[in-house]
Amino acid sequence: MRGRRCLSSRHTDFSESESESESESETMRCISCREEYGTRDAGTCKECYEEASETEEELKREIEDLKAKVAFLRFWSPLDHHARSHNGPCYTDVVLVATSEDGSSGFSVPVPAHKAVLVSRSPVFKAMLENEMEESRSGTIKISDVTYDALRAFVNYLYTAEACLDEQMAYDLLELAEKYQVKHLKAYCEKFLVSKLNWDNSVMSYAFAHQHNAKQLLDASLSLITDNMDKLTKREEYIELVEKDPRLVVEIYEAYLSKQVNTAAHKDSSMK
Amino acid sequence: MRGRRCLSSRHTDFSESESESESESETMRCISCREEYGTRDAGTCKECYEEASETEEELKREIEDLKAKVAFLRFWSPLDHHARSHNGPCYTDVVLVATSEDGSSGFSVPVPAHKAVLVSRSPVFKAMLENEMEESRSGTIKISDVTYDALRAFVNYLYTAEACLDEQMAYDLLELAEKYQVKHLKAYCEKFLVSKLNWDNSVMSYAFAHQHNAKQLLDASLSLITDNMDKLTKREEYIELVEKDPRLVVEIYEAYLSKQVNTAAHKDSSMK
Structure with a gap:
């Protein structure tokens, strides 16, 4: 590719008239x-331009x-399947249920899933299901402190690597991703939250992170806060954080x- | 990005001495x-160069x-799992068996899989399993005219979108991909076979395709053959093809x- 080198045309091209070559060289x-x-x-x-264009095409x-490849590997989620048609089995062998703090599931609808998928995506589910714990025997996994919508989005992500995020959903899914060690989802939510970072949510984001x-x-968030220290101490969130978690x-001050x-x-x- | 336009430095830069600017413009x-x-x-x-570099970084x-995303979505295959450790269940609910022409499986080892994965990757398996056919009831899917190695590689691809190909394996997997309508695998094998195409295998590849x-x-393959028509009729494969499938x-002649x-x-x- 690099055989021909860039040469100065001025010295090699004798066919042009003097005035033409003069104006072109400028x-x-x-x-x-x-x-x-x-x-x-x-x-x-020119040669490097052409090479760069080729590289771009290759990329x-x-x-x-x-x-x-992603389209091929992406699973249909049993939730999608359920929504689209009631015909045809999904071969699910476990359900996840959102429970409130006292352990009751209230009116929460169970979310169907495959053990094989859960085990493949999360080392926590893997340990839980392979060690013949209660969840494995009963076929029901209780997930505490989570809304039905967040749980549904979480399970859907495990099948499709896709989620429709707003800030609240990103916070909820990041919590679940951390708890069940789903690194890919955690990075996805974090990237979204960093993109939504502003002065108003910076202290809250810092505490959450x-x-x-x-x-x-x-x-x-720490970088954003330390760039605006003069405004910090007047903020309500700051005063609350001093109360709740002074460390x-x-x-922040150390940074x-x-x-x-x-x-x-x-x-x-x-x-110097 | 395009605010600043490319200007001629000759006319805007007055600080340089005449001789310097003269030599630089050449x-x-x-x-x-x-x-x-x-x-x-x-x-x-310069501006366009910098823009192109940015585009490359983005790509x-x-x-x-x-x-x-691919790494996240890729399943561990039950075959890998089996090879790595005998501990821990795989939650497989179906086996595939390579059978010879008379329908017997001989000494073929069954290949374990998940109905959910098969159904997700192949419309043929989907129809087979969802319509409560024999395969669904028995939990055994017989695959005819295939070696154990090819069947294993086929199932592995359904989980991982990866296969280790040589020419024979590419032929075998393309046949399976066509039979079970796994488009992604078919395209993968075809791309490999096109890259291995040469004059020696062109007639065979053409008939196979x-x-x-x-x-x-x-x-x-047709393009390769029609570029070498003068050598074609002497070839053994050609003579065989005239015998076996003159159409x-x-x-070839029409092309x-x-x-x-x-x-x-x-x-x-x-x-003109």
């Missing part, structure tokens, strides 16, 4: 945006292949201090 | 390969995300004729 035309450009704005030679083909061991969200507040020290050290070294 | 340095280039070999301006991130409705392989030979007509028409129009 500006080039960009193959991509079709605008003229000069020395200062030079990007790549796009790889994406198509991977998308087809701390509680559920969400490193990415923790770092992002988390101490960590702020460490940032200041780093900034000072950086200024110092750049002034 | 050749550019490519950001990518670091070689000098001139007007003739101009590729893109690579998308690939990483998709790969993680015809028999199993493999359009991609058919087109590729396929007629199709050859149509190619000649097209080439002639193309030459004709370019001469």
Whole structure:
């Protein structure tokens, strides 16, 4: 691919008239945006442009292949199946039930699933079902402190790797993902929550990230908070956090201090 | 992104000495390969180069995300599971058995699987199992004219979307994929066989593609054959095919004729 090297046309092309070659050497035309450009704005030679285009095509083909693979591997969820038609068995062999704090399931509808899928996606379900615990014998897994909607979305994700998120659903699913060690779902929710991070939800997100061991969200919210320390102490959420979990507040101050020290050290070294 | 346009530096940069600017306008340095280039070999301006680099980074991130999704959705296969440890149940509810032509399974080892997985990957298994046919009642699906190794690889693919192919295995799996309508596997085998296509296996591949409705392989092998018509009639495989299935030979000649007509028409129009 790299056999032909970029040569200066000025010195090799004798067929052009002097005036033509003079005017052409001043500006080039960009193959991509079709605008003229000069020395200062030079990007790549033609060969490298063509190579880059080929690479892009290859990457796009790889994406198509991977998308087809995802479509093949994605399970229909027994929930979808149930919604679409009441005909045909799903071969489910376990149900999950959302329970309230006292252990009762109230009016919660059981969510059907396959042991094989649960065991494949979560090491916690694997231990629970393979060790012949109560859940395995009864075929019922009770999930506490969760709404029916969140449980349904959770099970659906285990089959399809897809979820329709809003902020509340992302918080709920991250909790479930942490509890049942479904790493892929946890990363998915965390990415969503980081994208929704703003000054108003930063303290709440920080406390939540701390509680559920969400490193990415923790770092992002902490960085946002320490950039706005002057506004922090007036906030209601701050006052509540001092009351409820002062150690988390101490960590904010420690991060702020460490940032200041780093900034000072950086200024110092750049002034030398 | 496109706010700043590519400008000629010659006309805007007055700080440089005349001689410097003169020499710089003759050749550019490519950001990518670091070689000098001139007007003739101009590729893109700096801005477009940077945009293209960003696009490439984005595509690579998308690939990483998709790969993680594939890893999450890929099932452990009950075969892997069995090989790794004899502990822990797999919750399989069906077995597949390779049988010879007379319907007996001989000494073939049954391959365990989940009805839910088979039904999810193949419309043929879906119809078979959901319509309470013999297979559903007995929990045994007999697969005729297949080796144990091919059957094992087939079931493994349904769980993992992966197979270790050589030519024979690709032929065997393509047959199974066609029979049970597993499109993803069929495309995978066809792509492999097209990549292995050469003059020696072209006639055999052509006949096979015809028999199993493999359009991609058919087109590729037919194109290879019609490019080498002068050598065709001496080949043993050709003589056999004339004996066994003369209609396929007629199709080769029809394709050859149509190619000649097209080439002639193309030459004709370019001469006008």
